[in-house]
Amino acid sequence: MFFDGTSRSGPKGKIVAGVGVVFISPENHVLHRAFSLTESCSNNVAKYIVLLIGLQLAQQMGVQYLEAYGDSKLIINQVKDEYEVRHEDLISYHHAAIQLAIHLKASTSVMYPAFKIKRQTL
Numbered sequence: 001m002f003f004d005g006t007s008r009s010g011p012k013g014k015i016v017a018g019v020g021v022v023f024i025s026p027e028n029h030v031l032h033r034a035f036s037l038t039e040s041c042s043n044n045v046a047k048y049i050v051l052l053i054g055l056q057l058a059q060q061m062g063v064q065y066l067e068a069y070g071d072s073k074l075i076i077n078q079v080k081d082e083y084e085v086r087h088e089d090l091i092s093y094h095h096a097a098i099q100l101a102i103h104l105k106a107s108t109s110v111m112y113p114a115f116k117i118k119r120q121t122l
Helices: 042-060 073-079 088-103
Strands: 002-009 013-022 028-038 065-070 106-111 114-119
Touching: 002 042, 013 042, 028 042, 042 065, 042 073, 042 088, 073 088
Parallel strands: 002 065
Antiparallel strands: 002 013, 013 028, 065 114, 106 114
């Protein structure tokens, strides 16, 4: 899964944000989704939102092994628990991402710029 999000100032000064996620199966099937966010937010919040969207979609599709690639060193390393989450506006998103991984009964082994989630077999 590749994920990215961004926010910028629009023509009238309003913050505009958009996110996208692309899944590529082992058989090279591609599924992509893009979303416009209705609330203004920072780039880092947009990246967490798309990560959550991607994890939720993976759960709905029954994905059992996931490699997630993003371009944000901050977000990747926070998910890997290598960086502390210091900004208050990111804490709830970080917690939600970790909880979703736990809810999926997933174990995480991480490498930059990606992290992997593999569903545990019982």
